[in-house]
Amino acid sequence: MQEWPESADTYHVRDPRVMKAVAHPLRVRLLGALRVDGPATATELAAKLGESSGSTSYHLRQLARYGFVEEDPEQRDARERRWRAVHQYTAWSELELGGTSEGREVAGFMRDRQTEVLLANRRSFERDRDSWGPEWIEAAGMSDHLARLTPASITALYARVQELIREMEAVDAADPAAERVMLHLAAFPIRGYDL
Numbered sequence: 001m002q003e004w005p006e007s008a009d010t011y012h013v014r015d016p017r018v019m020k021a022v023a024h025p026l027r028v029r030l031l032g033a034l035r036v037d038g039p040a041t042a043t044e045l046a047a048k049l050g051e052s053s054g055s056t057s058y059h060l061r062q063l064a065r066y067g068f069v070e071e072d073p074e075q076r077d078a079r080e081r082r083w084r085a086v087h088q089y090t091a092w093s094e095l096e097l098g099g100t101s102e103g104r105e106v107a108g109f110m111r112d113r114q115t116e117v118l119l120a121n122r123r124s125f126e127r128d129r130d131s132w133g134p135e136w137i138e139a140a141g142m143s144d145h146l147a148r149l150t151p152a153s154i155t156a157l158y159a160r161v162q163e164l165i166r167e168m169e170a171v172d173a174a175d176p177a178a179e180r181v182m183l184h185l186a187a188f189p190i191r192g193y194d195l
Contacts, residue, residue, distance in 0.1 A: 009087055009089060010087055010088070010089040010090070010091050011068065011086065011087040012091050012092065013090060013091070013097075014092070014093070014096055014097075016097055016102045016103035016106055018066050018067075019092060019097060019103065019106040019107065019110070020102065020106045021062060021063065021065070021066040021068070022063065022066065022090065022110075023106040023113075024059065024062075026051060026055065026056070026059050027059045027062060027063055028110070028113050030045055030049070030056060030060060030063060030069075031063060031068055031090075032117070033045055033048060033049065034085040035085045036180065038084070039072040039074075039082045039084040040082060040083060041080050041081060042057035042060055042081070042083070060083050068086060068087070068090070069083045069084065069085055070083070070084060071083060071084075072084040092107060092110075114186075117182070117184075118184045122142070125140055136179070149187075154187045157187070158187075
């Protein structure tokens with residue numbers, strides 16, 4: 001993953017051991033659910049993800065240990081332990097993590113997870129497309145571009161895209177037609193068509 005510029009809403013992971021803590025099939029799903037749907041208890045997350053509350057509770061504590069989640073200070077009830085994501089995004093440097101086989105493995109797992117989420121988002125939209133209305137049906141989708149760029153230009157592109165996303169969020173903040181949208185951006189060099 002291209003590392004986003006430093007910001008308060010992004011957890012920049014530089015240690016393969018920390019990345020390994022989140023690169024667990026259930027933990028990455030727990031973190032994703034908290035980021036998308038907001039604070040929840042281990043029991044609520046267990047029901048949503050089809051897991052036991054003991055398992056979700058354990059993995060939430062592990063995510064907390066490494067700074068990915070925390071107890072929600074705005075607890076609805078003192079008897080329940082609600083969790084929330086600390087950051088909206090996780091970023092890492094492929095070069096930093098790629099220095100060890102463990103780092104390459106966890107970064108690869110996270111890239112695979114991002115691809116799984118992209119496919120799940122697309123399938124969900126296709127399944128429910130008629131419920132979205134014509135404006136969303138027209139706006140949603142994917143495209144691909146083949147460009148000749150340098151690594152520096154790709155880094156600049158990621159930064160500009162992030163700025164543009166934040167700008168559009170600010171423009172649409174009060175618009176009742178605004179929905180949460182999962183955006184994916186990927187860039188990989190190729191030497192030829194190999195599909």
